Amino acid sequence: MHCRCLIPLLLLAPTAVLKAGSNTIDFEGFPDSTILTTQYPGVLFSNAIILTAGISLNEFEFPPRSGSNVASDNGAPMSIDFSTPVSSFSGYFTYGEVITLNAYNAASVQVATATSAFSDNELLSGDIGSIPNEFLQVDFLGGISEVTITGDPAGGSFVMDDVAFASGVPEPSSMFLFLTGVIGILLLRKTNTMNHLRRLAIVFIFLVLFALGGNWLYGHVRSSSPSRSSTLGSGIFEGPRPGQVIDSRQLDVELSRGVSTTTMEVIAKAVNGHMTCPTDMEQHILGKSANNCVLILAPAESLMEFKATIAKIKSFDSVVNVEMRIGVSALH
Amino acid sequence: MVQRQLFFWMILFAPCLTLGQSPIVYRPIAMPPAVTAAVSTQVVFSARIGSVATVIPTGVQLLQVDAVGNVLNSAASLNDQGLAGDDLPGDGVFSTTITINETQPTVLYWQISAAFRGRLRRSLSQVIALEVTPASFPNGPTRPDSTNVVIDPETNQTVVCNEIDLTFAPGTASSAISSLVSAAGGTILGRYWVDSLSWECTKLRSLVVEHLCLRRHVRPSKLRR
Numbered sequence: 070m071h072c073r074c075l076i077p078l079l080l081l082a083p084t085a086v087l088k089a090g091s092n093t094i095d096f097e098g099f100p101d102s103t104i105l106t107t108q109y110p111g112v113l114f115s116n117a118i119i120l121t122a123g124i125s126l127n128e129f130e131f132p133p134r135s136g137s138n139v140a141s142d143n144g145a146p147m148s149i150d151f152s153t154p155v156s157s158f159s160g161y162f163t164y165g166e167v168i169t170l171n172a173y174n175a176a177s178v179q180v181a182t183a184t185s186a187f188s189d190n191e192l193l194s195g196d197i198g199s200i201p202n203e204f205l206q207v208d209f210l211g212g213i214s215e216v217t218i219t220g221d222p223a224g225g226s227f228v229m230d231d232v233a234f235a236s237g238v239p240e241p242s243s244m245f246l247f248l249t250g251v252i253g254i255l256l257l258r259k260t261n262t263m264n265h266l267r268r269l270a271i272v273f274i275f276l277v278l279f280a281l282g283g284n285w286l287y288g289h290v291r292s293s294s295p296s297r298s299s300t301l302g303s304g305i306f307e308g309p310r311p312g313q314v315i316d317s318r319q320l321d322v323e324l325s326r327g328v329s330t331t332t333m334e335v336i337a338k339a340v341n342g343h344m345t346c347p348t349d350m351e352q353h354i355l356g357k358s359a360n361n362c363v364l365i366l367a368p369a370e371s372l373m374e375f376k377a378t379i380a381k382i383k384s385f386d387s388v389v390n391v392e393m394r395i396g397v398s399a400l401h
Numbered sequence: 402m403v404q405r406q407l408f409f410w411m412i413l414f415a416p417c418l419t420l421g422q423s424p425i426v427y428r429p430i431a432m433p434p435a436v437t438a439a440v441s442t443q444v445v446f447s448a449r450i451g452s453v454a455t456v457i458p459t460g461v462q463l464l465q466v467d468a469v470g471n472v473l474n475s476a477a478s479l480n481d482q483g484l485a486g487d488d489l490p491g492d493g494v495f496s497t498t499i500t501i502n503e504t505q506p507t508v509l510y511w512q513i514s515a516a517f518r519g520r521l522r523r524s525l526s527q528v529i530a531l532e533v534t535p536a537s538f539p540n541g542p543t544r545p546d547s548t549n550v551v552i553d554p555e556t557n558q559t560v561v562c563n564e565i566d567l568t569f570a571p572g573t574a575s576s577a578i579s580s581l582v583s584a585a586g587g588t589i590l591g592r593y594w595v596d597s598l599s600w601e602c603t604k605l606r607s608l609v610v611e612h613l614c615l616r617r618h619v620r621p622s623k624l625r626r
Contacts, residue, residue, distance in 0.1 A: 101472055120522065124464065124472045127516040127523050129457045141521065165521060193457070194519040225521055 091235040096138040101125050105140055106380045112234075113150040113373055115380050116224060118143035130191040131228045134161040134202040139228035146219040152373050154212025155234040161202040164227035165189055168220040172207040175214045176307070181207040202230065304368025306375070316394045317369035322382060323390040324360035333362065336385050340378050342366040424517040425451035426461075426526035431511065434594060435532040435575065437540050438506045445486035446479065447496040448513045448526055453481075460516030460523075461495045468510060470528055479513065503533040506575075534575040543591030564590065 094109055101121035105114035122128035122137040133139045140147070149158070154175060162168060167188045172181040183205045190199035207216060213234075220226030304317040322344065324333065337344040346362035364382070369375035375393075382391050429448040436442040446463050450456045461479040464472050479497040483490035486498035501509070513526040534540060551562040565587075569578055582589050 121472075123462055123475050123523075124514060125522050125525070127457075127460070127520050129460050129516045130519065131521055165519065191519065228521065 091233060094232045095135050096140050096230065096232075097136040099138060101138075104143070104380075104384050106384070107377050111152040113152075113377050113380065114140070115148045115150070115376065115383075116143050116145040117141070117147045117149075120228065126228070130193055130201075131163045132192055132201055133228075134230040136230075139163075139230045140232075141228045142218065142220060142224040142226055144224045146217055146222065146224070148215060148217045149232075150215045150373050150376055151213065151234065152371075153236055154214050155236050156210050156212065157206060157208040158213055158216045158232070158234045159204065159206035160229040160232040162205050162218075162227055162229050163190055163192075163201040163203070164220055165191060166220050166226050168205075168218060168227050170205055170207050171217045171219070172209055172213040173215040173217070174209065174212055177215070180209040180211065180213065183207050304366075304375075306369075306372045315372065315375070317372075317375040317378075318366055319394055320364040320366065320379065320382070321392040321394065322362045322364045322388060323392075324362060325387050325389050326360065328360055328387045332385075332387055336382060336388065337364060339385075340364070340366060340381055424455060424515070424520060424524050426513050426515045426524050427451065428527045429511065429513045429529050431529060431531045432594070433540060435534055435540050435592070436501050436503070437538065438533050438536055439502070439504050440536070441500055441502040443498050444501050444531065445496055445498045446477075446511060446513070447486070447494055448479070449494050450481075450515055451524075452517060453491075453493040455517045455519065457516045457518060458482075462514045463497055463499070464512045464514055466510045466512050466528055468508070470510075470512070472512075476511075501531070501533070505533070506535045507533045508574075509533065530572060532575055538575045538579065539589055539591045541591055542593035 094112070096105075096119055099105075099108070099119045101119065101124040103119040105117035105119060107113055117140050119138050120126035120141050122133055122139075126133070126139060126141075128137075131139065158170070158172060162185065164185055168185045170181075170183040171179055174180045185203060185205065187196040187199040187203070189195045190201055190203055192201050195201070207213065218227070218229070306315045306317060322336070324336075324346070333344045333346060343365045344362050345365070346360055366378065369378065379391050379393070382388055427449040429446055432445045432447070433442070436444060448461075450461065458481065459478065463476045463479060465474050465476050466472050477497045477499050479495035480487055481491060481493065481495045485496065487496035488494070495513075495515075503509070509531045510528050511531060512528045514523045515526075516523050545561045546564055547561070549561060549563040550559050552558070553560050567582075579589065
């Protein structure tokens with residue numbers, strides 16, 4: 070009798086942990102050529118642009134999977150940052166060359182990768198056997214903080230639609246509930262004789278618990294590492310490599326030649342910053358072909374906020390390049 | 402020697418291989434380039450496509466855009482099959498005909514978008530304007546008035562003495578033309594277009610015409626024959 074109650078519980082338990090939440094983005098509702106950045110809460114897109122079928126998008130080769138809008142890589146490989154780490158990321162991709170999805174955790178360590186099945190899956194010109202909108206997915210229960218999608222380094226090589234990401238990283242509270250539930254079941258069963266099926270079920274629970282708990286613990290420990298930004302000072306964040314730090318208080322901004330002072334002020338004002346550029350004479354002495362300026366900013370609250378600021382600066386036509394200042398941590 | 406000859410022929414034929422292959426959409430033409438408010442008018446839109454070999458024949462669209470180029474809607478598909486205003490099938494010029502019936506004077510903006518094989522993005526043409534003029538502004542051509550003629554002393558040809566053709570730059574607003582003609586004491590008789598230039602046929606007051614006819618520097622070609 071008790072065994073009958075236990076089986077559904079066993080089946081539902083892992084689901085309760087894994088399906089903590091999921092989101093889908095179909096890119097509809099934006100006009101053609103919208104630069105994607107922070108329009109979706111909790112997600113920061115870089116080098117991404119909305120294309121609409123029949124306007125900028127060639128829907129004959131790159132048909133949207135749903136609706137009329139897709140997102141495409143714009144000028145460089147696309148990256149997607151999540152403010153809260155996710156356990157999986159997926160989407161439907163149509164591409165003109167091989168594309169690779171790389172997933173990184175909060176410490177910028179690559180944790181998963183996926184590569185397209187063909188080199189070209191366009192509807193009319195694609196490889197034999199390919200079809201548009203190939204499903205690609207990367208998973209990591211420990212938490213994915215960033216996904217990069219690389220096709221042509223110059224961009225304009227793929228479109229994606231119906232992107233989904235699941236925030237299935239177990240939270241301490243759900244982990245606690247799960248453990249409590251398991252212990253409760255075990256205590257209930259303690260008075261009865263344990264038959265073979267019950268033993269199997271309990272072993273299964275522990276296996277699931279071990280797998281999920283391990284992943285959660287790994288992600289939790291990495292994301293709460295004492296060397297994170299909180300210990301590095303205001304506006305200073307941990308860099309992509311051990312010991313590196315990113316200073317969010319200044320950026321190197323390369324502007325196209327002949328940009329007016331007014332334009333510089335507009336760019337600086339857009340991010341509440343102050344821009345200093347070399348004079349013509351200084352530029353001549355430096356021998357540089359473009360305006361290399363320094364943008365002074367208020368310290369960012371988070372690395373994501375800082376990246377959003379960079380994306381905003383990059384959206385200006387007169388901005389040729391933006392470089393973060395990466396240094397070495399004194400704490401390392 | 403053989404290599405040098407081969408190189409020579411390669412150089413000679415290189416432009417032939419690349420010419421006309423660029424996936425671009427040349428500046429579209431609307432005919433007529435202006436219509437009258439509250440009059441239903443059929444307008445033919447045409448554009449030459451740069452790479453006929455790779456264009457997707459059903460992928461050429463006429464887009465209505467606003468003054469800054471934001472797309473408002475996809476108005477029609479263009480074809481190169483000799484249909485719907487397309488003169489010659491297969492000549493690389495795509496056309497379509499749409500009916501415009503705007504109630505008020507305004508300016509409508511248009512752009513053509515073309516899809517090419519193997520290309521992610523469509524190619525977009527320049528934006529062109531189509532003016533919807535007030536009902537009082539004539540947009541059709543008129544015949545020269547043969548009752549008022551004089552002999553041009555320079556060419557000994559018979560010219561209409563109370564009418565003159567004026568050429569305006571493409572895109573000149575009807576309001577600007579009206580102001581200019583009024584300032585010269587003339588009346589607009591009609592309007593016609595040659596190639597991409599806008600020609601205005603105006604009827605001037607006799608005093609002005611007499612003055613112009615007596616002046617030798619007035620080119621006879623500007624006078625109506």
